[in-house]
Amino acid sequence: xxxxxxxxxxxxxxxxxxxxxxxxxxxxxxxxxxxxxxxxxxxxxxxxxxxxxxxxxxxxxxxxxxxxxxxxxxxxxxxxxxxxxxxxxxxxxxxxxxxxxxxxxxxxxxxxxxxxxxxxxxxxxxxxxxxxxxxxxxxxxxxxxxxxxxxxxxxxxxxxxxxxxxxxxxxxxxxxxxxxxxxxxxxxxxxxxxxxxxxxxxxxxxxxxxxxxxxxxxxxxxxxxxxxxxxxxxxxxxxxxxxxxxxxxxxxxxxxxxxxxxxxxxxxxxxxxxxxxxxxxxxxxxxxxxxxxxxxxxxxxxxxxxxxxxxxxxxxxxxxxxxxxxxxxxxxxxxxxxxxxxxxxxxxxxxxxxxxxxxxxxxxxxxxxxxxxxxxxxxxxxxxxxxxxxxxxxxxxxxxxxxxxxxxxxxxxxxxxxxxxxxxxxxxxxxxxxxxxxxxxxxxxxxxxxxxxxxxxxxxxxxxxxxxxxxxxxxxxxxxxxxxxxxxxxxxxxxxxxxxxxxxxxxxxxxxxxxxxxxxxxxxxxxxxxxxxxxxxxxxxxxxxxxxxxxxxxxxxxxxxxxxxxxxxxxxxxxxxxxxxxxxxxxxxxxxxxxxxxxxxxxxxxxxxxxxxxxxxxxxxxxxxxxxxxxxxxxxxxxx
Numbered sequence: 001x002x003x004x005x006x007x008x009x010x011x012x013x014x015x016x017x018x019x020x021x022x023x024x025x026x027x028x029x030x031x032x033x034x035x036x037x038x039x040x041x042x043x044x045x046x047x048x049x050x051x052x053x054x055x056x057x058x059x060x061x062x063x064x065x066x067x068x069x070x071x072x073x074x075x076x077x078x079x080x081x082x083x084x085x086x087x088x089x090x091x092x093x094x095x096x097x098x099x100x101x102x103x104x105x106x107x108x109x110x111x112x113x114x115x116x117x118x119x120x121x122x123x124x125x126x127x128x129x130x131x132x133x134x135x136x137x138x139x140x141x142x143x144x145x146x147x148x149x150x151x152x153x154x155x156x157x158x159x160x161x162x163x164x165x166x167x168x169x170x171x172x173x174x175x176x177x178x179x180x181x182x183x184x185x186x187x188x189x190x191x192x193x194x195x196x197x198x199x200x201x202x203x204x205x206x207x208x209x210x211x212x213x214x215x216x217x218x219x220x221x222x223x224x225x226x227x228x229x230x231x232x233x234x235x236x237x238x239x240x241x242x243x244x245x246x247x248x249x250x251x252x253x254x255x256x257x258x259x260x261x262x263x264x265x266x267x268x269x270x271x272x273x274x275x276x277x278x279x280x281x282x283x284x285x286x287x288x289x290x291x292x293x294x295x296x297x298x299x300x301x302x303x304x305x306x307x308x309x310x311x312x313x314x315x316x317x318x319x320x321x322x323x324x325x326x327x328x329x330x331x332x333x334x335x336x337x338x339x340x341x342x343x344x345x346x347x348x349x350x351x352x353x354x355x356x357x358x359x360x361x362x363x364x365x366x367x368x369x370x371x372x373x374x375x376x377x378x379x380x381x382x383x384x385x386x387x388x389x390x391x392x393x394x395x396x397x398x399x400x401x402x403x404x405x406x407x408x409x410x411x412x413x414x415x416x417x418x419x420x421x422x423x424x425x426x427x428x429x430x431x432x433x434x435x436x437x438x439x440x441x442x443x444x445x446x447x448x449x450x451x452x453x454x455x456x457x458x459x460x461x462x463x464x465x466x467x468x469x470x471x472x473x474x475x476x477x478x479x480x481x482x483x484x485x486x487x488x489x490x491x492x493x494x495x496x497x498x499x500x501x502x503x504x505x506x507x508x509x510x511x512x513x514x515x516x517x518x519x520x521x522x523x524x525x526x527x528x529x530x531x532x533x534x535x536x537x538x539x540x541x542x543x544x545x546x547x548x549x550x551x552x553x554x555x556x557x558x559x560x561x562x563x564x565x566x567x568x569x570x571x572x573x574x575x576x577x578x579x580x581x582x583x584x585x586x587x588x589x590x591x592x593x594x595x596x597x598x599x600x601x602x603x604x605x606x607x608x609x610x611x612x613x614x615x616x617x618x619x620x621x622x623x624x625x626x627x628x629x630x631x632x633x634x635x636x637x638x639x640x
Contacts, residue, residue, distance in 0.1 A: 039208040046076055046199045047214040049285055053197055054083045055223045055264040057131050057173035061257060062195035066178045071206045083217045090133045093123055095140060103147060104159050117164045125157045125168040137176035137187040145188035152194050196257035198289040223267035230263045232274040243283050248293035258286040400447040412446035456554060457493040457510050457546040461539040463559035464500040465530035481521060495542050496520055499535030501528035502569040506538055510546065532563035533579035536587060543592045554593045560600035561607025584613035595619060
């Protein structure tokens with residue numbers, strides 16, 4: 001039996017004693033400073049993860065596989081398919097799958113034939129007891145991910161739609177392929193939190209995968225049979241939860257998933273109890289990829305108490321000894337076993353060190369950034385949901401006549417017509433109809449209602465006049481630079497308009513290039529009059545072009561509101577104010593989201609009135625620096 005469970009050489013052989021560098025205070029050294037593991041070691045770790053996952057797919061939940069489509073990823077998937085047994089073959093979930101196909105719905109043909117509602121299973125119900133695969137998971141819609149996550153949690157699909165309700169069993173595991181090229185491109189958190197194992201094969205070249213194979217299918221089958229008898233001690237549970245806490249893993253699912261992985265690894269090793277090496281593998285596979293912090297250093301007082309403890313508690317000698325030699329030998333054996341077995345604290349420290357050794361350079365910063373983006377929302381990644389009749393995701397139907405941009409929803413139309421067939425003298429045989437063709441009338445037509453996410457175009461309109469330069473042009477530049485960086489992270493397009501002297505100028509047309517934006521901003525001079533109307537006009541032109549391209553424009557106007565140059569270049573203050581108000585009203589008429597930031601030392605009534613004419617938010621910031629200005633704009637944008 002033990003031969004069948006012979007261990008594959010994997011990344012579990014990562015040296016653990018060396019990761020605890022002696023710093024003189026017992027502080028575990030930052031493993032991020034270590035070099036990245038070799039491609040061969042990464043591939044062996046991936047094969048070990050494959051075998052562990054194949055033992056208990058439903059318990060482990062799934063695998064997040066970071067790799068572009070290519071031979072490396074395909075070899076891993078092929079080996080997994082060969083070892084899934086009854087859990088295979090894998091079924092694929094299309095990226096833009098509809099709710100009807102994903103969850104299920106009414107089987108229209110059978111319903112019309114039988115005269116009563118008949119449910120059609122969706123992909124999730126059809127995949128009961130199987131492993132499902134999602135390609136390009138980083139592009140999956142959050143709503144679709146939430147529906148899949150709900151089924152993963154409940155183990156069943158609940159159909160409550162179109163006048164009927166039914167529950168179908170659906171227990172499956174998931175392999176989500178992440179093909180994101182940048183750190184900002186991440187699969188929805190609702191999915192990744194439920195997938196125990198995370199594998200990154202992006203750095204593995206194809207030649208490093210030659211000849212390496214995961215455990216044989218027979219060994220995995222034996223491990224599945226043993227899995228039900230594998231148990232874990234309280235010390236193992238405490239060590240895993242303590243490691244999760246020390247690494248800043250706040251999800252309660254993570255230590256539970258780590259326990260599942262540890263049990264599966266123990267079953268692969270042919271043992272009935274989770275051992276230290278099993279827990280170490282689980283910590284590296286499950287907890288390390290989720291780490292957001294390094295473990296805190298131990299307190300000095302605790303270290304001193306540990307050093308003084310042996311002096312305060314001298315060993316006690318036994319008063320009597322068993323005269324029989326056999327009993328003496330057995331006592332010695334028991335004492336040796338107790339000495340060999342690590343204490344709970346040593347076990348926890350070793351497992352923590354193993355997890356820390358798996359941290360990659362820069363991993364903590366990337367994960368913290370990703371968590372920050374998720375907490376602050378991802379509204380900037382795409383603009384508003386725009387109604388459309390030609391493209392996007394279907395969100396319902398409405399009555400109408402097909403033709404032109406109106407796309408007929410055939411299934412919804414037939415559903416609307418089906419109940420009326422007996423009254424129309426045709427349709428269902430034996431139900432009052434002749435069994436002929438289905439009679440559809442114009443009132444039955446249902447048109448698809450579509451919505452698609454649009455890109456956001458943030459247009460910065462900056463007052464570079466003499467009054468603004470005197471007050472805070474430097475702070476304004478700093479704030480715009482911070483906001484530009486934030487737009488870049490969200491993949492927004494940004495444009496920059498500056499007005500000074502007698503005219504306005506588009507310094508930067510809509511772009512995603514952060515370098516170009518910063519260069520244009522740095523070269524922006526200050527001084528001259530305040531042609532506010534000209535600046536608003538240029539912003540309106542850019543916003544109109546963005547609307548025509550199907551984007552969602554947002555105008556951020558940074559000024560003190562004191563217009564003194566009219567449209568013709570004259571210096572009549574009254575006319576300049578009137579022109580600015582007219583330009584603001586034209587901007588409002590287009591429905592553009594706007595935000596006015598009053599950069600004067602004290603809030604001005606003129607700026608407040610201009611914001612009202614724009615139909616935008618007014619944000620006075622008389623005493624803010626660049627960082628505070630940027631944060632205030634972000635807060636205001638969320639409320640828009």
